[in-house]
Amino acid sequence: xxxxxxxxDDNQLTIEQAIANLQSEDLGLRVYAAWWLGRFRVNVPEAIxxxxxxxxxxxxxxxxxxxxxxxxxxxxxxxxxxxxxxPALIKSLDCDDFYVREAAAQSLEMLxxxxxxxxxxxxxxxxxxxxNLEHPYDALLEALxxxxxxxxxxxxxxxxxxxxxxxxxxxxxxxYQLSAEPEIAxxxxxxxxxxxxxxxxxxxxxxxxxxxxxxxxxxxxxxGHTMAENSLKLISLKGLLEKQIVLAIPPALTEGAIQVMALxxxxx
Numbered sequence: 677x678x679x680x681x682x683x684x685d686d687n688q689l690t691i692e693q694a695i696a697n698l699q700s701e702d703l704g705l706r707v708y709a710a711w712w713l714g715r716f717r718v719n720v721p722e723a724i725x726x727x728x729x730x731x732x733x734x735x736x737x738x739x740x741x742x743x744x745x746x747x748x749x750x751x752x753x754x755x756x757x758x759x760x761x762x763p764a765l766i767k768s769l770d771c772d773d774f775y776v777r778e779a780a781a782q783s784l785e786m787l788x789x790x791x792x793x794x795x796x797x798x799x800x801x802x803x804x805x806x807x808n809l810e811h812p813y814d815a816l817l818e819a820l821x822x823x824x825x826x827x828x829x830x831x832x833x834x835x836x837x838x839x840x841x842x843x844x845x846x847x848x849x850x851x852y853q854l855s856a857e858p859e860i861a862x863x864x865x866x867x868x869x870x871x872x873x874x875x876x877x878x879x880x881x882x883x884x885x886x887x888x889x890x891x892x893x894x895x896x897x898x899x900g901h902t903m904a905e906n907s908l909k910l911i912s913l914k915g916l917l918e919k920q921i922v923l924a925i926p927p928a929l930t931e932g933a934i935q936v937m938a939l940x941x942x943x944x
Contacts, residue, residue: 691718698726703736707745714752727753728764731776746776754783762789769795778812785819793825800831813838814846818889821850829854842882845871849886865892872902880904888912891919893932900939913940 689697689712697709710730713723730749737743750768753761761783768780769792784792796819799811817835820828832854835847848864848871855861869892871883880902887895888911899912913936920933929937 691720691723694718695720695722695726698723698730703745706730706733707736707748710745710748710752714748714755717755719756719758724753724756724758724760727756728761731764731768741772743771743773743776746771746773747779750776750779750783754779754786757787759787759789762787762791766792766795769799774810774812778815781812781815781819785815785822788823790823790825793820793823793828796820796823797825797828797831800828800835813840813843817843817846817850821846821853822889824854826854826856841871841874841876841879845879845883845886849890852890852892862892862894865890865894868892869895869898872898877904881908884908884912888915891916893920893936896932896936896939900942906943910940910943913943 689709691713694709694712697705698713700706700709710727712718713727727749730745731753733743733745733749736745746768750765753765765780765784765787769777769784771777771780781796784796796816800813800816800820813835817832820832829851832847832850835843836851838844838847845868848867852861852864852868855864865887868883868887868890872880872887872895874880874883881904884899884902884904885908887899893916896913896916899909899916902909917933917936917940920930920936924930924933
């Protein structure tokens with residue numbers, strides 16, 4: 677096929693084998709193949725087409741009603757970066773499986789195609805009273821922020837008071853990205869910094885991810901001193917550094933970049 681055909685993991689799977697396995701009657705092989713294609717970023721037309729088809733698979737369904745193959749296919753399509761998957765991923769936002777909906781929202785965020793914005797807004801506006809589906813609101817809000825969907829602001833604001841903290845944080849993250857005035861945006865950034873003192877480690881991890889995603893420089897010191905794994909703090913600081921590098925005029929670095937690099941050195 678090309679040099680990518682030589683990609684392999686511990687099981688020596690090749691691209692050709694992964695594509696063949698994705699069409700196998702063995703559901704376990706299909707689920708693994710979908711994961712593998714995303715893991716190794718195998719962006720070839722046949723793989724894309726098969727993964728899109730897998731988004732409507734009915735064979736691989738758990739007793740609880742979940743769709744493992746659809747989940748892996750949705751995640752893989754975001755990693756592969758082919759926008760031809762966008763319409764199918766939008767349809768997947770209506771899947772009965774919560775985790776398929778979550779994976780679809782995350783992949784649509786990665787693909788950065790604004791055609792999904794109306795559907796994302798629809799989902800945060802209305803709770804489905806017939807099926808009582810709980811939506812992955814944090815993923816939906818994060819996608820709207822990344823996609824610069826300023827028209828969603830009135831519908832995002834109520835989530836700042838959502839009973840689930842990680843959803844509140846996702847709303848603050850989105851509002852930081854969507855606020856035109858720096859002073860207003862910083863209020864949402866500061867809200868996330870405050871959340872780094874949460875007693876729940878998992879929530880602190882979530883906030884580290886959010887701050888890294890928005891590159892909020894004022895959070896640098898707080899990130900460096902957060903009670904969490906150094907690896908996660910480094911990933912968060914890397915997000916801040918990437919934002920500063922974009923602002924720099926080569927070969928000079930911004931003061932912010934120097935500050936973040938010093939914090940990263942202390943964590944290594």
